[in-house]
Amino acid sequence: MEALLLSRWQFAITTTYHFLFVPITLGLSIFVALLETCYVRTKRPAWKETCRKLVRFFGTIFLINFSMGVVTGIVQEFHFGMNWSEYSRFMGDIFGAPLALEALTAFFLESTFLGIWVFGWDKLSEKLHCACIWLVAIGSNISAFWILVANSFMQHPVGYAIENGRAVMTDFFALLTNHYVLGEYSHALFAGISTGGFVVLAISAWKVLHDEASRYAFTQTLKAGAIYMAIGLLGVMGSGHMHTQYLAEANPMKLSSMEALWETEDPAPFAIMADINMEKNRNDCELAVPGVFSFMLYNKPEGEVKGINALQKEYQAKYGPGDYRPDVPALFWSFRIMVAAGGFMLMLAFAIALLAKMDRVMAFPLLLKALPFLLPLPFLANSAGWFIAEAGRQPWIVVGLQKTADAVSPNLTAGSVWLTMIGFTALYLLLAIAALYIALRHIRTTSIPVEGRDS
Amino acid sequence: MMELNLIWFVLIVVLFTGFFLLEGFDYGVGILLPFMSPHDSERSQVLRTIAPVWDGNEVWMITAGGALFAAFPHVYATMFSTFYLALFLMLVALILRGVAFELRGRHESPCWRHFWEGAICFGSAVPAFLWGVAVTNLIQGLPINEKMIYLGGFFDLLTPYTIIGGLTFFFVFTFHGAAFLTQRLASHGLTLRARTLAAKAGALAIIAFVFCLLLTFLNTDLFQSALGGLCLLAAGAAFIVGYLRLFQGHSRLAFVLSSLAIAATTVGFFAGLFPRLMVSSLDPAWSLTIVNAASTHYTLSIMTIAAACLVPVVLIYQGWTYWIFRQRISPNDCNDTH
Numbered sequence: 109m110e111a112l113l114l115s116r117w118q119f120a121i122t123t124t125y126h127f128l129f130v131p132i133t134l135g136l137s138i139f140v141a142l143l144e145t146c147y148v149r150t151k152r153p154a155w156k157e158t159c160r161k162l163v164r165f166f167g168t169i170f171l172i173n174f175s176m177g178v179v180t181g182i183v184q185e186f187h188f189g190m191n192w193s194e195y196s197r198f199m200g201d202i203f204g205a206p207l208a209l210e211a212l213t214a215f216f217l218e219s220t221f222l223g224i225w226v227f228g229w230d231k232l233s234e235k236l237h238c239a240c241i242w243l244v245a246i247g248s249n250i251s252a253f254w255i256l257v258a259n260s261f262m263q264h265p266v267g268y269a270i271e272n273g274r275a276v277m278t279d280f281f282a283l284l285t286n287h288y289v290l291g292e293y294s295h296a297l298f299a300g301i302s303t304g305g306f307v308v309l310a311i312s313a314w315k316v317l318h319d320e321a322s323r324y325a326f327t328q329t330l331k332a333g334a335i336y337m338a339i340g341l342l343g344v345m346g347s348g349h350m351h352t353q354y355l356a357e358a359n360p361m362k363l364s365s366m367e368a369l370w371e372t373e374d375p376a377p378f379a380i381m382a383d384i385n386m387e388k389n390r391n392d393c394e395l396a397v398p399g400v401f402s403f404m405l406y407n408k409p410e411g412e413v414k415g416i417n418a419l420q421k422e423y424q425a426k427y428g429p430g431d432y433r434p435d436v437p438a439l440f441w442s443f444r445i446m447v448a449a450g451g452f453m454l455m456l457a458f459a460i461a462l463l464a465k466m467d468r469v470m471a472f473p474l475l476l477k478a479l480p481f482l483l484p485l486p487f488l489a490n491s492a493g494w495f496i497a498e499a500g501r502q503p504w505i506v507v508g509l510q511k512t513a514d515a516v517s518p519n520l521t522a523g524s525v526w527l528t529m530i531g532f533t534a535l536y537l538l539l540a541i542a543a544l545y546i547a548l549r550h551i552r553t554t555s556i557p558v559e560g561r562d563s
Numbered sequence: 564m565m566e567l568n569l570i571w572f573v574l575i576v577v578l579f580t581g582f583f584l585l586e587g588f589d590y591g592v593g594i595l596l597p598f599m600s601p602h603d604s605e606r607s608q609v610l611r612t613i614a615p616v617w618d619g620n621e622v623w624m625i626t627a628g629g630a631l632f633a634a635f636p637h638v639y640a641t642m643f644s645t646f647y648l649a650l651f652l653m654l655v656a657l658i659l660r661g662v663a664f665e666l667r668g669r670h671e672s673p674c675w676r677h678f679w680e681g682a683i684c685f686g687s688a689v690p691a692f693l694w695g696v697a698v699t700n701l702i703q704g705l706p707i708n709e710k711m712i713y714l715g716g717f718f719d720l721l722t723p724y725t726i727i728g729g730l731t732f733f734f735v736f737t738f739h740g741a742a743f744l745t746q747r748l749a750s751h752g753l754t755l756r757a758r759t760l761a762a763k764a765g766a767l768a769i770i771a772f773v774f775c776l777l778l779t780f781l782n783t784d785l786f787q788s789a790l791g792g793l794c795l796l797a798a799g800a801a802f803i804v805g806y807l808r809l810f811q812g813h814s815r816l817a818f819v820l821s822s823l824a825i826a827a828t829t830v831g832f833f834a835g836l837f838p839r840l841m842v843s844s845l846d847p848a849w850s851l852t853i854v855n856a857a858s859t860h861y862t863l864s865i866m867t868i869a870a871a872c873l874v875p876v877v878l879i880y881q882g883w884t885y886w887i888f889r890q891r892i893s894p895n896d897c898n899d900t901h
Binding site: 168171172175176178179180182183185186188189190191193194196197199200201202203204205207208209210211212213215216217219220221222223224226227228231232271276277278280517518519520524527528531532535539542543546549550 | 611614615616618619621622625626628629630631632633634636637639640641642643644645647648650651654655657658659661662664665666669670710711712713714717858859861862865866869870873874877880881884887888
């Protein structure tokens with residue numbers, strides 16, 4: 109029992125840490141590729157030179173981040189077999205395929221072409237070199253697609269049958285076209301663009317304020333980063349909205365827990381704040397706006413939404429006795445943190461894009477000063493989002509098919525998980541410090557002065 | 564139905580062969596790094612020989628793991644939970660190594676560089692050794708029960724035979740890396756140094772290999788497979804010839820022969836295992852085979868189509884990388900730290 113709890117903690121720690129780097133990779137790879145495309149296409153010599161330096165500048169940030177993402181990703185691949193061997197047995201017929209395809213279609217692509225990109229500046233033509241970073245960006249995003257295909261099955265199984273107590277694949281294309289994949293993938297991709305955009309924004313703001321010689325170059329990336337981030341956030345909200353509506357059908361327990369809706373209601377209210385009581389299956393008090401939850405789901409202020417208590421009864425009838433409620437308060441507040449952080453970031457992005465368009469950024473130094481300190485926001489939102497997705501399917505590891513408690517490796521001792529958990533955490537802390545130190549040093553010391561402006 | 568299981572067994576062997584062959588020399592280069600030169604600029608040249616390719620090489624391991632999961636999920640589940648602490652050690656090593664490649668060159672302080680070079684050396688040595696321990700454990704057999712669950716602990720994995728297995732992989736990869744360096748460096752001094760180190764590592768590798776062969780003969784049933792036995796003997800012969808050739812100035816031939824030796828060793832061990840993938844020491848009937856550990860026919864078919872389309876493409880573009888970076892590394896190559 110202890111090994112189970114510790115394994116869950118270990119997975120939560122390592123996967124959350126891994127997902128600090130993944131969205132930067134997704135978003136920043138596309139951003140750097142766009143920058144290099146500008147470099148290749150522009151006819152203005154001075155701007156071309158600036159572009160090249162900017163590509164290298166943000167390329168370095170990307171590389172440091174990428175290496176952290178890669179090494180922490182290997183841990184995740186091994187984890188399923190090490191700590192969750194019963195899960196791997198039960199699900200291997202379905203879950204292994206996307207992982208193997210991820211390696212074959214994405215990992216080879218990104219690692220090979222990144223090597224060429226880094227060391228091939230003077231060995232390839234400009235266009236071919238630019239194509240390499242696009243392949244890296246495409247590879248990273250393909251990788252995200254496959255892993256979310258795998259994750260979507262755990263949230264909403266499709267295209268399978270149960271044979272001899274194991275889940276087996278019966279329709280590969282049903283796995284790929286699982287509606288859940290569309291929601292998760294678009295949401296993750298746009299979250300990556302928003303996170304990458306915010307990283308560009310925070311760095312550019314600092315450079316604009318503290319490095320006068322580089323001001324021109326980083327004013328450009330400030331503008332570009334703000335627009336990029338705004339696009340990402342609009343996408344995040346659109347895909348989030350679509351996915352929430354889909355949850356009503358695919359995963360109602362997660363949805364109602366996210367909103368702490370205990371009783372079935374029509375129209376269902378949206379609680380802004382609630383004092384949730386898990387023991388009595390109700391909110392002791394709440395501040396709610398009538399009809400809004402129904403509106404979120406059906407685009408009109410009416411429509412029935414099933415409550416947690418009704419769903420709990422339904423699941424007990426279907427799956428036997430047991431507690432099928434996830435941790436409602438944690439889900440409820442995670443959702444609010446995610447949405448609040450996203451909304452605030454969108455306002456920021458619009459404000460900066462507008463100011464940059466009017467050449468008025470320098471008139472608000474306080475805003476620029478604040479940006480680097482607000483950089484944790486996208487990471488907070490990303491982690492909260494994943495927390496909702498993963499904690500929201502508990503007690504299941506694969507919804508309706510296998511419980512998390514049945515998935516852990518039977519020969520695992522608490523002692524060894526303690527050892528590995530402490531080991532990974534300590535190592536991850538050390539590496540975070542080293543990588544952050546080098547990235548900050550690079551930002552501080554690399555200047556991009558403009559020699560002669562194009563007319 | 565059985566054909567697909569067989570195809571996937573072969574594909575797993577191909578993936579592990581590719582992994583040991585390619586990552587073998589970059590583990591070797593990593594192990595030798597601190598011993599190649601007292602000068603920072605020269606060690607930068609050594610690292611530069613593998614810098615553009617090591618990550619792509621490591622993907623062979625990731626793919627082998629993913630392919631095991633997809634084709635033989637029970638093997639993946641049993642193997643990874645069996646080697647729990649060993650894999651933890653390997654992960655720590657690989658994490659340090661991967662980040663070290665990225666961070667080492669980004670600061671000028673000698674202390675900083677020494678630390679990350681140490682990490683690269685450690686991060687290459689530990690997996691090289693552990694893979695040898697793992698492979699010999701697979702063929703020797705492990706206490707696996709009827710539910711495919713390993714009953715031993717971490718220290719049961721370390722027997723004299725498996726430690727010799729680990730040392731064999733360690734020294735063979737070190738020699739392989741040294742032979743690779745003689746091909747890839749422009750500096751005459753460094754090439755000579757690589758050859759000197761190859762002499763030492765190669766001698767130790769031969770001793771370890773001979774012991775390993777002997778213990779394999781005594782401890783396992785590998786030699787009951789004609790192909791397995793032949794491959795291992797051929798591997799030993801190729802390695803010794805390559806070792807001798809290196810000192811007659813045929814360093815390219817030496818590298819080709821050590822590659823062959825590694826490929827033949829991998830094929831030999833898997834041929835000895837066939838049709839098993841993990842051997843149970845408790846009861847032969849409880850061993851994991853290409854039949855009882857496999858995915859369904861449907862999943863194997865999907866994966867076979869995917870692999871048939873994708874593997875050739877990967878081979879082409881990875882081959883292209885080696886073509887782009889075919890020139891020997893000279894001191895000028897390391898002036899700009901990307």
